[in-house]
Amino acid sequence: MNILLIILASLFSCAGQLCQKQATTVSGGRRPLLLWLGGSVLLLGMAMLVWLRVLQTVPVGVAYPMLSLNFIFVTLAARWLWRETLSLRHALGVILIVAGVAIMGSYT
Structure with a gap:
């Protein structure tokens, strides 16, 4: 269960960061920019909440x-x-990161 929560926190964080990247590429005014940035804040907030649960265990x-x-x-x-x-x-x-995560993941 812990590893699934860690992956979920990472996915939310990743999605938030991708929204930030997309915000830098939009054109058409402030509305699209604010939508991407708002999505980023929401996803990063969700990542933080899941992360807090991970840190409990x-x-x-x-x-x-x-x-x-x-x-x-x-x-x-x-x-x-x-x-x-x-x-x-x-x-x-x-690849080295994957190896490190696999080694560390054997603990959880």
Whole structure:
């Protein structure tokens, strides 16, 4: 259950960050910008609430490194949504993060 909550917190956080990125690309006035930023605040707030639940049951020294999942989710989403390039160095970094999360995840 703990790992699912950590993943959920990361997904909400990732979605909020993606909304921020999208806010930087919109045109057409203030309304679209405010909608994307409002979505970001809402999603990041939800991430915080889930994260607080995680911290009730998982030691912070174990839980916090798990937020590295954000790097993975944001990288994959940016590649898919905006066709951002993924260098070999970046890909290797993501692989190392996955390995670290897997090692840390064995604790929860």
